[in-house]
Amino acid sequence: MNATHQQNVEEFTLLGLNTFPNLSIALFILxxxxxxxxxxxxxxxxxxxxxxxHLHSAMYYFLSRLSLVDLCYASVTVPKMLVDFLSKTNTxxxxxxxxxxxxLHFFAGTECLLLxxxxxxxxxxxxxxxxYSSIMNKVICCWLEAVCWVxxxxxxxxxxxxxxxxxxxxxxxxxxxxCDIHPLSVLSCSDIFIIEIIFVANSGLIATLSxxxxxxxxxxxxxTVVKTRSDEGTGKAFSTCASHLIVVTLxxxxxxxxYMRPSVSFAADKMVSIFYTVLTPLLNPIIYTLRNKEAxxxxxxxxxxxxxxxx
Numbered sequence: 001m002n003a004t005h006q007q008n009v010e011e012f013t014l015l016g017l018n019t020f021p022n023l024s025i026a027l028f029i030l031x032x033x034x035x036x037x038x039x040x041x042x043x044x045x046x047x048x049x050x051x052x053x054h055l056h057s058a059m060y061y062f063l064s065r066l067s068l069v070d071l072c073y074a075s076v077t078v079p080k081m082l083v084d085f086l087s088k089t090n091t092x093x094x095x096x097x098x099x100x101x102x103x104l105h106f107f108a109g110t111e112c113l114l115l116x117x118x119x120x121x122x123x124x125x126x127x128x129x130x131x132y133s134s135i136m137n138k139v140i141c142c143w144l145e146a147v148c149w150v151x152x153x154x155x156x157x158x159x160x161x162x163x164x165x166x167x168x169x170x171x172x173x174x175x176x177x178x179c180d181i182h183p184l185s186v187l188s189c190s191d192i193f194i195i196e197i198i199f200v201a202n203s204g205l206i207a208t209l210s211x212x213x214x215x216x217x218x219x220x221x222x223x224t225v226v227k228t229r230s231d232e233g234t235g236k237a238f239s240t241c242a243s244h245l246i247v248v249t250l251x252x253x254x255x256x257x258x259y260m261r262p263s264v265s266f267a268a269d270k271m272v273s274i275f276y277t278v279l280t281p282l283l284n285p286i287i288y289t290l291r292n293k294e295a296x297x298x299x300x301x302x303x304x305x306x307x308x309x310x311x
Contacts, residue, residue: 009168012097012187014090016177016270028085034282035078041285042067044299052298058136059125060295062118063288065145069114070281073107076100077178077277094168097179102160104180104277108255109152109206115248116210117144122241123217127224151206158202166190176270178277182258203259207252214248246287250280 049055049064080100084090092100125132159181169189176183181199185192221241254276258269289295 009170009172011091011093012172012174014084015173015175024085031082034278038074038282042071045285048299048302052302055298058121058141061141062121066114067285069107069111070284074281076103081177098160098163100179101163102156105159106152106156109155110148112206112210113148113151116213118244119214119217123220126221155206162195162198165195243288247284250283
């Protein structure tokens with residue numbers, strides 16, 4: 001970093017956890033329980049898909065990868081938040097703050113792209129059922145997953161390079177639960193107009209492309225389902241797609257509210273950020289399993305086998 005961007009601030013204090021000081025222990029216990037449930041639910045899906053051979057299809061392959069991303073995504077923020085609940089300082093170094101920001105956007109971008117790929121997978125399954133196995137073969141699935149990780153990596157690199165251009169002269173108090181672009185931009189004493197435009201454009205490019213692909217996929221699905229006269233087939237298609245649409249809404253809604261606007265601090269930002277970083281990774285596996293009879297049966301079968309082996 002050159003001399004013109006030397007930082008006067010070496011660490012930040014996170015104020016988001018000081019909103020309810022009298023409830024710190026209760027909130028710590030609640031967040032710990034939620035995090036344990038996130039780990040159990042997502043690990044259970046990953047392990048079940050791996051060991052249950054009849055789940056070795058593209059849909060469940062991407063579902064297991066979504067669980068992996070959700071697990072990592074929550075782990076970027078929740079462990080630090082748990083420590084901060086029991087800490088009196090709630091500080092984070094400049095380097096640690098930037099590292100958290102990088103991985104936050106890395107896993108968020110990957111989830112965004114994975115949800116888009118999953119929509120395309122459903123499109124192929126419903127609109128081209130006879131060619132589904134040949135189109136969504138293992139090699140294609142691996143390539144699509146790799147593309148998600150690579151694009152998200154470069155997205156995060158751009159975000160962190162832009163963030164490193166910000167100069168922080170003080171104050172160093174972040175009114176948030178974790179380090180993110182908007183809370184840091186508000187504290188910057190640099191001229192952030194151009195950087196902010198690039199921030200929004202960078203996030204907007206991924207969101208816009210993902211939205212277009214999602215829209216095209218579901219328009220094709222709806223068109224095919226409407227033409228299908230089988231009530232059973234129509235019901236199954238809508239049930240499968242409904243789960244994905246719920247997950248997409250839960251993720252894209254809060255993300256668009258936070259990132260597709262200038263760096264203006266709103267009171268709702270902290271609550272919205274808790275939703276998409278903590279609750280979404282918990283709700284995703286629940287939504288997918290509760291609305292999927294095959295997934296529920298596979299998990300019961302897997303747990304049954306493990307319990308029988310222990311005896």
